[in-house]
Amino acid sequence: MTQKYRSRARNLLHLGSTQANENFNQMVSSKAPKARHYGGSSSLMNRVSATVLQKNEGHSYLAKDLESIPDPIKLQNFNDFVTFDLETTGFGYCDITQIAASVGSSKYQSYVYPRCQISVEATKVTGMSHSIATNKLYLHGKEVQGKCIRTALLDFIDFLKEKDQPILVGHNIASFDVPILSRLLKEFGLHREFVRIVPAYIDTLKVARKVFSKEEVNGCYKQCNLVEVYLNIKYDAHVAVEDVNSLQQLFTVKLKDKCTDEDVYSITCKSCKESYTDVIKNKIVSKVICEKLSKDGIALQHLQLANRRDPNGLRVILREHGVPFKKCEDLARKIQEE
Structure with a gap:
């Protein structure tokens, strides 16, 4: 046998x-x-x-858990802007098929063996296909060598460790790449180490919508369109390494100087938002304030911890993270009553 x-x-x-x-x-x-x-x-x-x-x-x-309370995230705290992209097996609960990153002349790229079938739609978009029977990975029909997900994530972390105070930069990563990456990092017990190395990201889709008018881009904020309009470059979109190289040029030439602290989000932003679900539902605190705190990586548990340590310290933390004075007092009072 x-x-x-x-x-x-x-x-x-x-x-x-x-x-x-x-x-x-x-x-x-x-x-x-x-x-x-x-x-x-x-x-x-x-x-x-x-x-x-x-x-x-x-x-x-x-x-x-909650051994420290995050400080407000400032753009000036980061030096290396690492453009980053994932390709996946599809939408929803999916696996990674490619990871790519770039900062200056330093590049990282890995093909990844998925643990589930690549959807027909994803194959059409990325050109990636996978034979579960033979565990072979193909790009546009040509076999490529891949890595298991855990190895690819560890290699990506090693790449980022070599950078000087790195921050991730990607297009539409707030709603797609970062949540998928975070889920897989947690699955393999690597999330805490990753966040220690790279605590934040910038989503260039959000920055582009702030900087470029709809008329300039013909109403289309897709990365490939922005690169064509502003750099006069056409490239193979949805191939991770091509995406990060073109985005690095676009970000450096057109977007980097326009970024502010408001464009920087904690890697843990999504999970922090989820921690406020019940207090928003019960109208204890507004969604806007929860989003402001989550952006800096402040979860409800952090506020409760601060209150246990020092009720006045809770107010200081809220004000440090931009919560208006009156809202700060109302929120502090409600948390103390909980």
């Missing part, structure tokens, strides 16, 4: 293992034993959440 697989050993090398899933199941069962009926109690979600934290952060997750 083994002879059948020996000839395919190289192709099977990056298919991964179920060991991580089995380990996670054991961790869940240690906190919610099957012999006890936690399914009907309100504690089950907390037990599963604690397991996820232990899986992602290790046994010290309780000490690590």
Whole structure:
């Protein structure tokens, strides 16, 4: 039987293992034993959440979580602007097929073996296809060598470690690339290290909408159109390495000088926003203020921690992050009442 697989050993090398899933199941069962009926109690979600934290952060997750409160993010704190792009298997819950990044003459590019089928639509857009049977990856029908997702992420982190106070720069990354990247980093227990190295990003789509009028770009803010209009360059869009190279030129020539602190977002912005869901729903605080705090990586738990340490310190933190005085007082009072 083994002879059948020996000839395919190289192709099977990056298919991964179920060991991580089995380990996670054991961790869940240690906190919610099957012999006890936690399914009907309100504690089950907390037990599963604690397991996820232990899986992602290790046994010290309780000490690590919220150990410090982020300072306001300032553009002047960053030196290397790393243009960055992902190509994926599709939309929604998808896997990465390409990672590319560029800063100056330094480049990073990896093809990635996905763990799910590449959609027909994604293949049409990116030219990437994948044979699950042979674990071979193709670009426009030509085989390319890839890496497993974890290896590609580790290599990307190593690339970023060499940079001087880096910040990610990408087009439409706030709603697409960053959430996907963050989810996969968390899955492989790499998110905390990544955020320590690269705490923030700039979405050039948002900057372009601020800088360029609709008339100038014919109502189209797609990266390929902006590059053609302002740089007179046509390129192979949706090939990650081509995207980052062209975006680097566009950003350097047309957008970098127009960026301000308002264009810089924490990598954790999306998860911070989610932490405010209930307080927004219950009209304890406005969505605008929550977005302002989330932009700097301030989650509701950070505010609660600050209040436990020093109620007056909570007000100072809110004012540091641009919350108007009256709103600051109202929010502080409501958090203290919770």
